[in-house]
Amino acid sequence: MNKFTTLATGITLAVASIGAFAQVAAAPTPRIDQREANQQARIDAGIASGQLSRREARRLEREQAQIRAAERQARSDGVVTPRERRQLERMQDQASANIRAALHDEEVAHRR
Numbered sequence: 057m058n059k060f061t062t063l064a065t066g067i068t069l070a071v072a073s074i075g076a077f078a079q080v081a082a083a084p085t086p087r088i089d090q091r092e093a094n095q096q097a098r099i100d101a102g103i104a105s106g107q108l109s110r111r112e113a114r115r116l117e118r119e120q121a122q123i124r125a126a127e128r129q130a131r132s133d134g135v136v137t138p139r140e141r142r143q144l145e146r147m148q149d150q151a152s153a154n155i156r157a158a159l160h161d162e163e164v165a166h167r168r
Contacts, residue, residue, distance in 0.1 A: 083136040088127060091148050096120060098155050106165040112158040123147050
């Protein structure tokens with residue numbers, strides 16, 4: 057029974073330390089995360105309404121994936137510098153403009 061208690065305590069400490077390390081290693085970017093969620097919701101709404109064609113949706117989704125990759129890279133060292141933050145915001149500004157343009161152009165999804 058004593059070995060089991062020691063093992064359980066060791067596992068608990070290991071899991072707790074991993075969680076603490078993850079919190080330290082991941083720099084907080086709440087504004088960037090919120091904009092990313094808002095842009096994804098706009099894309100999803102455009103798909104649902106038929107305002108976005110499949111091609112447009114794929115292009116916009118790829119752009120969102122590039123932003124997420126850039127954010128992961130910026131956060132990888134545990135600190136998002138002001139320069140990295142500005143770059144991410146510029147990428148999101150461009151993505152937002154691309155979403156708006158795609159939603160308001162003449163191209164629509166063809167329903168079957």
